[in-house]
Amino acid sequence: MSATYLAAGGLIAFIAGYLLYSEFIARRVFRLDPGYRTPAHRLQDGIDYVPTNRFVLWGHHFTSVAGAAPIIGPAVAIIWGWGPAFAWVIVGTIFFAGVHDLGAIWTSVRHDARSIGSFTGDLVGKRAQNLLMIVIFLLLLMVNAVFAVAIAKSFINTPSSVLPAWSAIVVALILGQLIYRYRAGLLWPSLGGLAALYFFLYLGPAFPVSLPDHVLGLVPNAQWIIIMFAYAAIASMLPVWMLLQPRDYINGLQLFIGLGILYLSVFISNPEIVVPAFNQDPPEGTPPIFPLLFVTIACGAISGFHSLVGSGTTSKQINCETDARLVGYGGSVGEGLLALATIVVVTSGYTSLDEWKTVYTRFGDGGITAFVNGGAAIVSSGIGLSREFSATLLAVMAILFAGTTMDTGVRLQRYIVQEWGQDYGIPVLTNHVVATFIAVGTCMILAFGAGGSSGTGGMTIWPLFGTTNQLLAGLCLLVISLYLLKLGRPFWFTLLPMTFLLMTTILALFQQLGSLINEAKWVLVVMDTLILGAAIMIALEAIGAFLRKYRKAGSESEAKS
């Protein structure tokens, strides 16, 4: 089958989802009101609460939720064939992620744009709020570990990406100085920055960088992981305007350019899909598709991380309540587009099924490398860029996303550690350097414990990251459902996805626990147990809170009649 059908079919489904389902949800369930005075107007302070153009806001929401994760997840999950991954990305984006993101923004807008953590306490209870903080911390821990491993692998598999990926930091530093110190307008510096970035991309293949085989007994993979964490530690201590802000901005531009190039190439080159819809003969050790598919693809189908973005920053800037539909639902459709592009290139970027099988030798393989190789083949035949340049371009795109996420992740973790230091009266924890060291140290233990040190661990930890992410999404959907119940609106459209998510997450955690014990990966066993505990408690909280609210609503309506 031609990959164009897959891409076009997915696009049509997304458009239909946006035009029909999101319209239904916005009108009938959330009942978005154009006359409602949003917090951006009511609490306007020129700092956090600022009414912002909806297209700008959509761009932010989209670029901050779409990163390396919607590339890695689908590229790993394709091991079961393209059918399941495709179906889950489409159904997940339309019926799960869109509703979840839109709901998170709407609920937050109706609660003075507070963050999900803060109104969870009101709607569900204090216990659930504490659970949420634990889940967020675990999620950050996992995201940093998993992305360090992914970046290390990409640097080794695509040595041409090393130079451009690091020079992107220099470009960002210069851009930051120009804009902050010299108040330069944005248009020309950003065009110049992009030109410089593409110049380094062009140089990359000519100057590939590989680390020595052994330094202090460490293989290159382990060396890169240490370098990445050292970078993340330093970057997260710099003021945001210096590195994070310009990097985020350049990544945003890169995302739009990259997506454009990918879809254009697929439609021009019209490649054949070499992978069967259902892979009858997956490599040995591949876990069962149910429930693992639903946690392997988290971002790109539904991801709880979005609710943190949506309720933390986006909701404070919503100009008109009806904008939430474009920003929230449209943002997750954007992420779905990236996941769809990944599915297309990892299934059709190879010449034969046998070649594809040499990449996917076991579960957890593939990832960014499969995306880079498959994508490079399609981009070079589609728009005629050289294969090496295309591979470097795609690898750098994914590495930059992952790197920026690490910067943000370590920063947030440091805040949490510092907060603990304040709450429990341990002054040493409030120190910048100590807190950063603790944040980075825990992530590093996880990255090495997952088998990243030898580079053989693959992405064992990936599904575990997915479960945490889904758990957060489940919790957020619970909060939205409870709010809908409180208002006497239909809540099935958020409650059913929540039930499905919590169920698959708990099953997947049990399944993974078994296999991790068999493989004697004790660090991950501990993580799995922690997440499982949190998942079960959240499920109980959900049932309890719902029954309470339901009975209350029932008795109130009885009293009225």
Place this chain on the structure above:
Amino acid sequence: MTKKQFIRRFLSQAQELASEFYTAPYRGTMAKAGQDEDDILMLFVFAELMGIPNPVAYQTLELQPLLLERFHSWHRRMGMSHSPLDHIRCC
């Protein structure tokens, strides 16, 4: 509209969108960082008035009228709901 005007308008709109795209997500963080720096200055200027010995009071005295406008938001940020000074009645 001439071609030149059209291009100029297009560029200025692109500029505006780009700068919104750049600044909007970090507005709060930047403002808070700015306040942190300001707070030290405010302390230098107003410390003596609140009974805290201040070696640079003489040098910062003439800044007082200039910073009066910011005094209200500063004492609120410092956790005092009303002005701690008798002669500055901002609230």
